[in-house]
Amino acid sequence: MIDHIIITVSNLSASLEFYQKALAPLGYSATPEYTSSTGTKGVGFGIKGGLDFFIQEGATQVTRCHIAFTASTRVQVEEFYAAGLAAGGRDNGKPELTPDHGPDYYSAYVFDPDGCNIEAVCTEPVA
Secondary structure: OOOOOOOOOOOHHHHHHHHHHHEEEEEEOOOHHHHHHHHOOOEEOOOOOOOEEEEEEEEOOOOOOOOEEEEOOHHHHHHHHHHHHHHOEEEEEEEEHHHHHOOEEEEEEEEEEOEEEEEEOOOOOOO
8 A cells, every 4th residue: 555655846836736726626635835854845635634645846857657546436537637637737538438447447637747647537336
Protein backbone atom coordinates (compact mmCIF):
# COMPACT_ATOMS: atom_id res chain seq x y z
CA MET A 1 0.00 0.00 0.00
CA ILE A 2 1.26 3.48 -0.79
CA ASP A 3 1.44 5.96 2.08
CA HIS A 4 2.04 9.07 -0.03
CA ILE A 5 3.37 10.41 -3.33
CA ILE A 6 5.48 13.52 -3.87
CA ILE A 7 6.02 15.02 -7.30
CA THR A 8 8.28 17.91 -8.22
CA VAL A 9 6.64 20.73 -10.18
CA SER A 10 8.25 23.60 -12.06
CA ASN A 11 5.78 26.25 -10.86
CA LEU A 12 4.17 25.70 -7.46
CA SER A 13 1.47 28.35 -7.94
CA ALA A 14 0.35 27.04 -11.35
CA SER A 15 0.37 23.43 -10.18
CA LEU A 16 -1.43 24.29 -6.94
CA GLU A 17 -4.22 25.97 -8.92
CA PHE A 18 -4.44 23.00 -11.30
CA TYR A 19 -4.55 20.32 -8.60
CA GLN A 20 -6.97 22.24 -6.34
CA LYS A 21 -9.47 22.46 -9.19
CA ALA A 22 -8.86 19.03 -10.75
CA LEU A 23 -8.95 17.08 -7.47
CA ALA A 24 -11.85 18.95 -5.82
CA PRO A 25 -14.48 16.67 -7.44
CA LEU A 26 -12.69 13.69 -5.85
CA GLY A 27 -12.91 15.25 -2.38
CA TYR A 28 -9.27 16.39 -2.12
CA SER A 29 -8.33 19.66 -0.48
CA ALA A 30 -4.94 21.38 -0.06
CA THR A 31 -2.92 22.34 2.98
CA PRO A 32 -1.43 25.80 3.27
CA GLU A 33 1.92 26.17 1.50
CA TYR A 34 4.86 24.99 3.60
CA THR A 35 8.63 25.28 3.43
CA SER A 36 10.64 22.22 4.46
CA SER A 37 13.82 22.29 6.52
CA THR A 38 15.77 22.17 3.24
CA GLY A 39 13.97 25.25 1.90
CA THR A 40 11.72 23.38 -0.53
CA LYS A 41 8.23 24.89 -0.90
CA GLY A 42 5.30 22.53 -1.22
CA VAL A 43 1.64 21.78 -0.62
CA GLY A 44 -0.08 18.59 0.57
CA PHE A 45 -3.45 17.23 -0.58
CA GLY A 46 -5.78 14.74 0.99
CA ILE A 47 -9.30 13.68 1.83
CA LYS A 48 -10.84 14.32 5.26
CA GLY A 49 -7.63 15.54 6.86
CA GLY A 50 -5.40 12.73 5.59
CA LEU A 51 -2.52 13.68 3.33
CA ASP A 52 -1.31 11.32 0.61
CA PHE A 53 -0.31 13.51 -2.35
CA PHE A 54 2.25 16.33 -2.28
CA ILE A 55 3.65 18.75 -4.83
CA GLN A 56 6.96 20.50 -4.26
CA GLU A 57 8.67 23.14 -6.36
CA GLY A 58 12.00 22.34 -7.98
CA ALA A 59 13.73 21.32 -11.17
CA THR A 60 11.49 18.83 -12.96
CA GLN A 61 12.86 15.75 -14.68
CA VAL A 62 12.23 14.78 -18.28
CA THR A 63 10.59 11.52 -17.20
CA ARG A 64 6.85 12.07 -16.77
CA CYS A 65 4.74 10.33 -14.18
CA HIS A 66 1.31 8.69 -14.23
CA ILE A 67 -0.84 9.05 -11.13
CA ALA A 68 -4.32 7.55 -10.87
CA PHE A 69 -6.73 8.86 -8.22
CA THR A 70 -9.72 6.80 -7.12
CA ALA A 71 -13.14 8.23 -7.89
CA SER A 72 -16.21 6.91 -6.08
CA THR A 73 -18.53 7.44 -9.04
CA ARG A 74 -18.39 7.88 -12.79
CA VAL A 75 -19.78 11.37 -12.31
CA GLN A 76 -16.69 12.23 -10.24
CA VAL A 77 -14.49 11.01 -13.13
CA GLU A 78 -16.36 13.34 -15.49
CA GLU A 79 -16.14 16.25 -13.03
CA PHE A 80 -12.39 15.63 -12.57
CA TYR A 81 -11.88 15.71 -16.33
CA ALA A 82 -13.88 18.94 -16.78
CA ALA A 83 -12.21 20.60 -13.79
CA GLY A 84 -8.74 19.56 -14.96
CA LEU A 85 -9.29 21.03 -18.42
CA ALA A 86 -10.81 24.21 -16.95
CA ALA A 87 -7.73 24.55 -14.72
CA GLY A 88 -5.42 24.58 -17.74
CA GLY A 89 -4.72 20.87 -18.08
CA ARG A 90 -4.50 19.23 -21.48
CA ASP A 91 -6.72 16.37 -22.62
CA ASN A 92 -5.17 12.91 -22.62
CA GLY A 93 -8.33 10.82 -22.76
CA LYS A 94 -11.98 11.72 -22.27
CA PRO A 95 -14.12 9.87 -19.71
CA GLU A 96 -14.94 6.40 -21.00
CA LEU A 97 -14.99 2.70 -20.24
CA THR A 98 -11.68 0.96 -20.90
CA PRO A 99 -12.59 -2.75 -21.00
CA ASP A 100 -8.99 -3.88 -21.52
CA HIS A 101 -8.30 -2.63 -17.95
CA GLY A 102 -11.42 -4.32 -16.56
CA PRO A 103 -15.14 -4.57 -17.32
CA ASP A 104 -16.10 -1.55 -15.18
CA TYR A 105 -12.89 0.53 -15.55
CA TYR A 106 -14.21 4.04 -16.21
CA SER A 107 -11.50 6.69 -16.40
CA ALA A 108 -10.33 10.02 -17.77
CA TYR A 109 -6.86 11.49 -18.24
CA VAL A 110 -5.49 15.05 -18.10
CA PHE A 111 -1.91 16.28 -18.41
CA ASP A 112 -0.92 18.63 -15.55
CA PRO A 113 1.12 21.83 -16.17
CA ASP A 114 4.38 19.81 -16.23
CA GLY A 115 3.07 17.05 -18.50
CA CYS A 116 2.34 14.40 -15.86
CA ASN A 117 -0.51 12.09 -16.83
CA ILE A 118 -3.18 12.44 -14.12
CA GLU A 119 -6.06 9.97 -14.14
CA ALA A 120 -9.31 9.56 -12.24
CA VAL A 121 -10.75 6.04 -12.25
CA CYS A 122 -13.94 4.44 -10.99
CA THR A 123 -14.30 0.67 -11.06
CA GLU A 124 -17.77 0.49 -9.55
CA PRO A 125 -20.28 -1.31 -11.80
CA VAL A 126 -23.29 0.61 -13.02
CA ALA A 127 -26.32 -0.39 -10.96
